[in-house]
Amino acid sequence: MTAPRLQFLFELASTYSYPAAMRIELEAAVRRVEIVWVPFLLGPIAKAQLGVTDSIFNQMPLKGRYMWRDVERICNKLGLPFRKPDVFPQNGLRAARIAVALLERDQIAAIRFIQSIYLANFQDGLSISDTAVLERLITETGLDADAVLDAAAGPEAKAKLRANTDAAVARHVFGAPTFIAPDGELFWGNDRLEDALDWTLAAAGA
Amino acid sequence: MTAPRLQFLFELASTYSYPAAMRIELEAAVRRVEIVWVPFLLGPIAKAQLGVTDSIFNQMPLKGRYMWRDVERICNKLGLPFRKPDVFPQNGLRAARIAVALLERDQIAAIRFIQSIYLANFQDGLSISDTAVLERLITETGLDADAVLDAAAGPEAKAKLRANTDAAVARHVFGAPTFIAPDGELFWGNDRLEDALDWTLAAAGA
Numbered sequence: 318m319t320a321p322r323l324q325f326l327f328e329l330a331s332t333y334s335y336p337a338a339m340r341i342e343l344e345a346a347v348r349r350v351e352i353v354w355v356p357f358l359l360g361p362i363a364k365a366q367l368g369v370t371d372s373i374f375n376q377m378p379l380k381g382r383y384m385w386r387d388v389e390r391i392c393n394k395l396g397l398p399f400r401k402p403d404v405f406p407q408n409g410l411r412a413a414r415i416a417v418a419l420l421e422r423d424q425i426a427a428i429r430f431i432q433s434i435y436l437a438n439f440q441d442g443l444s445i446s447d448t449a450v451l452e453r454l455i456t457e458t459g460l461d462a463d464a465v466l467d468a469a470a471g472p473e474a475k476a477k478l479r480a481n482t483d484a485a486v487a488r489h490v491f492g493a494p495t496f497i498a499p500d501g502e503l504f505w506g507n508d509r510l511e512d513a514l515d516w517t518l519a520a521a522g523a
Numbered sequence: 524m525t526a527p528r529l530q531f532l533f534e535l536a537s538t539y540s541y542p543a544a545m546r547i548e549l550e551a552a553v554r555r556v557e558i559v560w561v562p563f564l565l566g567p568i569a570k571a572q573l574g575v576t577d578s579i580f581n582q583m584p585l586k587g588r589y590m591w592r593d594v595e596r597i598c599n600k601l602g603l604p605f606r607k608p609d610v611f612p613q614n615g616l617r618a619a620r621i622a623v624a625l626l627e628r629d630q631i632a633a634i635r636f637i638q639s640i641y642l643a644n645f646q647d648g649l650s651i652s653d654t655a656v657l658e659r660l661i662t663e664t665g666l667d668a669d670a671v672l673d674a675a676a677g678p679e680a681k682a683k684l685r686a687n688t689d690a691a692v693a694r695h696v697f698g699a700p701t702f703i704a705p706d707g708e709l710f711w712g713n714d715r716l717e718d719a720l721d722w723t724l725a726a727a728g729a
Binding site: 489 | 572573583585586588589592593596600695696697698709711714715718
């Protein structure tokens with residue numbers, strides 16, 4: 318029997334996507350669920366749904382202030398490094414296209430790259446749109462940076478990322494991370510990861 | 524040694540306050556934490572902070588749609604009844620003043636009333652501003668409905684509810700339920716109840 322699959326929609330600039338991306342493979346493994354990693358862009362969705370071009374956490378200062386403290390507490394609890402970056406949200410477009418290109422080639426390398434992007438952003442305060450940073454993080458996955466950057470800049474990666482975002486809109490996604498079970502059930506937020514995995518198992522009759 | 528105290532700020536029209544109000548005394552009891560029940564109004568806060576007079580869940584349809592499904596799942600998991608009410612949000616002003624008046628007199632009766640208001644709203648679809656409903660729910664706590672309604676309509680209850688709401692604003696509260704630990708640490712949402720209780724214990728050196 319093949320393992321039931323849970324879609325994990327993440328945005329590379331999103332704070333709450335960071336702890337989810339770091340712990341999802343462990344939580345999935347202990348439940349025998351397979352994770353489908355789906356990079357998407359929250360910017361176009363927020364703009365279309367709310368008419369805003371900035372993060373909701375910048376638009377609503379008290380909610381933003383709380384979010385930073387909440388994410389810090391979550392990371393402390395999980396043993397994850399965390400430092401509030403000077404710039405938020407960062408531009409995650411290039412990193413997302415690279416993630417798409419990597420996921421087509423090598424799932425393990427892709428996950429390593431995605432996690433290293435979150436650490437660059439929320440541990441090291443680096444720019445995740447900087448070419449030198451991106452090159453280094455791709456190289457650290459063991460793949461050839463030039464080849465991956467070329468693929469990420471190509472029409473296929475662009476189209477795939479746009480398709481991921483369009484599919485998210487069609488599924489009524491409004492935030493990140495979002496988990497979508499095989500039966501279409503939608504879960505929003507790092508704190509719903511376990512529920513999403515358990516739902517996926519139950520829906521599969523496991 | 525006295526038990527450490529956690530403030531529980533709840534709004535009687537709020538969906539996520541419902542499961543929190545139903546389970547908080549149990550979760551607090553097993554940890555030896557004392558709960559300070561604090562009714563407040565979210566309406567004036569949303570208006571001041573966001574300039575909206577309606578619930579954010581009505582302002583953002585996709586988020587609202589998700590919220591109803593999320594609350595239903597939470598209630599299913601907890602074994603709590605749930606039915607989406609026809610009207611949302613209801614006007615919780617009178618119920619909140621009654622809660623304030625009851626909390627001054629009898630904590631057990633107050634909690635019983637508060638929980639019955641949530642059930643009236645999210646199980647039975649009743650109007651929680653209707654005098655007959657309010658009278659019945661007060662009577663069911665064992666107290667005299669006329670005396671409590673008089674006290675709730677008086678200047679003390681009004682002033683206390685306003686003070687609760689002003690204090691929430693001063694603590695940067697932006698949603699309900701919110702939990703405030705003795706050291707000022709703020710937690711937002713039913714799903715942060717356990718964290719808030721554990722934080723309260725840790726802050727007390729327990």
